[in-house]
Amino acid sequence: MEKGPAEIAGFPVRLYLIILGLTVAAMYTDALPEGMVGGMIALMVFGEAFNYIGNHAPVVRTYLGGSVICILGAAVVRACGLIPDSSLAIMDEFVNRQGFLVFYIAALITGSLFNIDRGLLLRATVKILPTAVTAIAAGMAAVCILGLFLGNSFLESLLYIGIPMTSGGMTAGAVPLSGMYAQATGADAGQILTRIAPATVLGNVIAIIYGALADRLGKKRPELSGGGNLVNDGKPVPERPPMKPTFQNLLTGLFIALAFYQLGAVLHRFVTIIPTYAWMIILVVLVKGTGLLSEKIEDATREWGQFAIKAWTAAALTGIGFTLIDLRTILSTITPLYLVIIILVETVITLTAAAVGKMVGFYPIESAIAAGMCTTNMGGSGNVAVLSSSGRMELLPFAQIVTRSCGALMLTIGGVLIQMMP
Secondary structure, eight states: OOOOOEEEEEEHHHHHHHHHHHHHHHHHHHHHHHHHHHHHHHHHHHHHHHHHHHHHSTTTHHHHHHHHHHHHHHHHHHHOSSOOOOHHHHIIIIIIISSSHHHHHHHHHHHHHSSOHHHHHHHHHHHHHHHHHHHHHHHHHHHHHGGGGGGGGGGHHHIIIIHHHHHSSSIIHHHHHHHHHHHHHHHHHHHHHHHHHHHHHHHHHHHHHHHHHHHHHHOOOOGGGGEEEEEEESSOOOOOOOOOHHHHHHHHHHHHHHHHHHHHHHHHHHSTTTTTHHHHHHHHHHHHHHHHHHHHHHHHHHHHHHHHHHHHHHHHHHHHHHHTTHHHHHHHHHHHHHHHHHHHHHHHHHHHHHHHHHHHHHHHHHIIIIGGGSSSHHHHHHHHHHHHHHGGGGGGHHHHHHHHHHHHHHHHHOOOHHHGGG
């Protein structure tokens, strides 16, 4: 079968390049619209370009893929100073303060949870956290030993490398962690954050790359992979009926996604120790487990989630690369040995999650991703990046449970252990 002419985002390449040229011209003439319009068009245009390159360039498409290139490509472009500061500010505002990532992740959480069979969801949830905690424990043992090569004590390696890697990201992990450390030691919080941030960011980057490699391994060794299904306990997974999206269904799904996020935000207002996303997951699991919503509404919600994945994944990943990954800062603060240690710790966590997951009835690759790689990323955005690179967005609910729960656990441990530093 002959392939049709190449397209990017559904456009003929020539027409897409005209749109790209107009966007770049708007950036360099300081005419990129502020707010949602400018942020959305810039991220979608660049995101689709990076995604196309990652999925078509030789070697790159084999080992990394479009999702990884969306993130790393955007980070490299930013580090090279090719994007005007005014345009970066617009994208940063749109992604991190006007709520684009929240909007996108809310659609993914509700869509993916309502897409999972009720029994399967309950069976997997009770096993995923012990698997993740075991994997983290193995990683922390490794970081204590490997840190000796950097001249660190066991405790210092744990506090400044291991815990930041597994604390749940920057805003929910490294930033409050630096505040706790500063309060306990009397040091400047900014200096502490500069020291611990590379472990957080590098752990995320390595997890993204490992996600792409895991996807490749799953295609070579299909017996290790569930193709996005986490549980391998011999019970058949009921097939979901094919989706037939309509405008009304998409509208219903949008309402449900935003309503659950809003309810999570209300509950977080009164019980602040539980993050909004965590409340959201708890609520959706309860509703799904009890069957409170009709099948029609559940289907509409999963259709909206699939629409969000197809429409905005490249844009969301590119936004992460442009606004959350600062390669200059990373490169200025790490050494080759430090990088090797991060890679080895990530490897230990990933392999432990795969092995323990297999023992408790998970597919090894899916367990390595959800209970391993997703313990060392940058929160919700990191989960999206890792799962997108591995081609397993179905695992997002489990990844969010792991990231938020284990992140809170590691923050607590860090707050206790810093008191023991001389």
